[in-house]
Amino acid sequence: MRRTLLRLLLVIVVGAVVAVLSALAVTLIDLYLVGHGSAGLLRESISWPAAGVHLSPGDILVLTLSLLAAVLAWILSGRRS
Numbered sequence: 001m002r003r004t005l006l007r008l009l010l011v012i013v014v015g016a017v018v019a020v021l022s023a024l025a026v027t028l029i030d031l032y033l034v035g036h037g038s039a040g041l042l043r044e045s046i047s048w049p050a051a052g053v054h055l056s057p058g059d060i061l062v063l064t065l066s067l068l069a070a071v072l073a074w075i076l077s078g079r080r081s
Contacts, residue, residue, distance in 0.1 A: 016066075
């Protein structure tokens with residue numbers, strides 16, 4: 001039970017850290033693209049107003065990277081050496 005709780009804590013921390021770092025990277029890339037006259041990564045592309053969902057490509061990238069990192073952390077923390 002204790003090992004599972006530690007793994008869960010690790011997964012939450014890894015997911016949060018990757019989300020913050022990838023959000024920072026998406027913001028910097030968006031600033032670069034918009035500054036050079038291109039379309040940015042933060043414009044809305046997926047919209048579902050009834051559910052309150054408004055996602056941009058940057059949002060999808062951040063969510064995907066953080067979930068992938070969390071799943072990878074769960075898998076790798078379960079291995080015994």
